[in-house]
Amino acid sequence: MLGEKMSLSHLVEYQKGAVVSKTLIDKSSGTVTLFAFDEGQGLSEHTAPYDAMVLVIEGLAEVKIEERLFKVEAGETIIMPANKPHALRAPTRFKMLLVMIKS
Incomplete structure (x- = not known):
């Protein structure tokens, strides 16, 4: 895949x-x-030691960071801060790209 258009x-x-x-x-x-999430699926609340950026490619994601709920649509992005509880849920099917930079 490296060096190939996709x-x-x-x-x-x-x-x-x-x-x-x-x-x-x-x-x-x-x-x-x-990631591809079927409707009603999600990732339960957890923390990560690194910032994580979500870019929604298709559909709509509900992203909870601490106590705030965000609706993130195709073409939009959100950054989940390191060491803050977060969760994702699919009110409808959605696809996303998750980028985690460790250093």
Whole structure:
């Protein structure tokens, strides 16, 4: 995949009742992972030791950071700060790119 043009929305497909992920880059300095969330699926509240940027590619995501709820649509991004509790939920199916920079 390196050095090749690609369409992010076609690299991962929805699966009924599931969250599907595909890691595009996995380095000691960070990761880039593509996700497809079926309607009603999500990631439960957790923390991460690094800032994480979510870029919604398709659909609508609900992103909770601490006690604030954000609706993030296709083409929009949000940064989840390190060490702050956050969660994601799919009110409708959505795809996102997650970028975590560790250093």
